[in-house]
Amino acid sequence: MIRGNSVLLRAPEPEDLESIHRWGNDSEVSQFMGRDRPSSCAQVRDRLEGHDDPTRRLPLCIDTLQGVHIGTCALGGIDAVNRSAGLGIMIGEKQFWGKGYGTDATLALCGFGFGQMNLHRIQLYVYTFNRRAIRSYEKCGFAHEGLHRQVIYKLGKYQDVAIMGLLSDEFSHAWPEGYPG
Numbered sequence: 224m225i226r227g228n229s230v231l232l233r234a235p236e237p238e239d240l241e242s243i244h245r246w247g248n249d250s251e252v253s254q255f256m257g258r259d260r261p262s263s264c265a266q267v268r269d270r271l272e273g274h275d276d277p278t279r280r281l282p283l284c285i286d287t288l289q290g291v292h293i294g295t296c297a298l299g300g301i302d303a304v305n306r307s308a309g310l311g312i313m314i315g316e317k318q319f320w321g322k323g324y325g326t327d328a329t330l331a332l333c334g335f336g337f338g339q340m341n342l343h344r345i346q347l348y349v350y351t352f353n354r355r356a357i358r359s360y361e362k363c364g365f366a367h368e369g370l371h372r373q374v375i376y377k378l379g380k381y382q383d384v385a386i387m388g389l390l391s392d393e394f395s396h397a398w399p400e401g402y403p404g
Contacts, residue, residue, distance in 0.1 A: 229288060232335070235283070287319070294314040306341060306343035308340075330398075333394055334398065344390055345389050346368070346387065350383075368387060370383055
């Protein structure tokens with residue numbers, strides 16, 4: 224397990240399938256995700272079981288310290304040669320939105336990526352209309368690196384996607400004792 228100040232990140236279990244399926248098919252939650260179509264339980268199970276190369280992807284579940292399963296996160300596209308990865312996160316339980324759980328999970332995952340996996344760079348893509356996520360990533364130290372203009376059709380119009388990145392020395396400067404402190 225990877226411990227943050229308010230969350231635990233852990234490997235997915237079969238019993239997580241139901242909540243992840245529900246979140247992915249909730250239009251309010253899924254508006255921030257890359258998938259635009261409903262997913263079946265079988266499709267979610269395939270993603271959860273990670274039929275892709277485990278050296279290239281680290282999927283995790285996000286639990287509160289009290290054991291409530293509230294979301295998922297992952298490092299994907301792990302490149303051992305260039306020591307880089309992409310980050311994705313979803314807080315699916317809406318009553319936990321805006322309370323710092325996503326920021327804490329992002330910091331804990333970055334701390335693990337930089338500290339244990341020896342990554343040099345973590346990047347992410349975020350819809351520019353997802354202001355809450357962008358503020359969270361900025362708090363974690365992610366820098367704005369670019370913009371894909373009008374790359375996706377969401378919410379009835381073409382939307383921009385921001386590219387953000389964080390380097391290991393930037394993270395270690397912000398968290399010299401590691402995260403959590």
